[in-house]
Amino acid sequence: MTDALGSIDMPERGRSESEPEKPVSSDNVGTDESTEAETKKSRKGGKRAKKGPLARLGLFYRQIIAELRKVVWPTRGQLTTYTTVVIVFVAVVIGLVTVIDLGINEVVKYVFG
Template identity: 55%
Template sequence: MSQTSTARRGPLSRIGLFFRQVMAELRKVVRPTRTELLTYTAVCMVFVVSVMAFVAALDIGLGAVVVRVFGGSSS
């Protein structure tokens, strides 16, 4: 549609057009099967746990470096 024909529509007509377009797009959605969903979930969980382990190791390592550089005890 051109800009002028959209501007001539009333607000309720534009809202109706919006919802018709949303429904048309939702009909195009392909939902994953149960197996695909479980696979995607497992992959996501493994990725998140591995990133958490990496960040934790980095935190522990940098913490140890900071304690070594700035000293832990004052004697």
Template identity: 55%
Template sequence: MTETTGSTATPESGNPEGADGAAETTAAEGDKKSGKKKSGKRAKKGLFARIGLFYRQIIAELRKVVWPSRNELTNYTTVVVTFVVVVMAFVAGLDYGLSKLSLWVFG
């Protein structure tokens, strides 16, 4: 199947895997050898068709996203804001301490 990272053998690509896990000869390689033009599903589409396909794929991917609930979003926001405030206080403390130290050292 397609569990291997980086595998291009998917049913959508028309690139099935063989029994040994390696991809068979692709349709594009077969077309190059025989000199035939691509047709059907693998043919190059026009600009607007490609743009439409791109947006359909975006919408399909967004439907797969697991969106956080309102409660989870509130918790995540609270954690992030608290962390930012703590880091800001730490950096401000370092800045204040180092400025006093440099004032003491250099007069």
């Protein structure tokens, strides 16, 4: 299991949940086959290998489109409701700031003549 923060409890890569973990004993410490295999298979760059600027730009736009397809867009009714709430809230805040400003203006006139 992974112990990293924010991770979901998932089996480690390459091993199913039903497979028991290998016990660590003093005779097999430092001779972990998976560590040796990972160091041999490590590759530079992976998906982020150097590509031309047009290929990277194309990948960027494909990723943008893929993310936009995941967005849950509001319906027309929801959009109207959200817009109305924002406009009313802004109007209320403008009214409060105006009242406070006029009040401070009167206090300044009274104190400084």
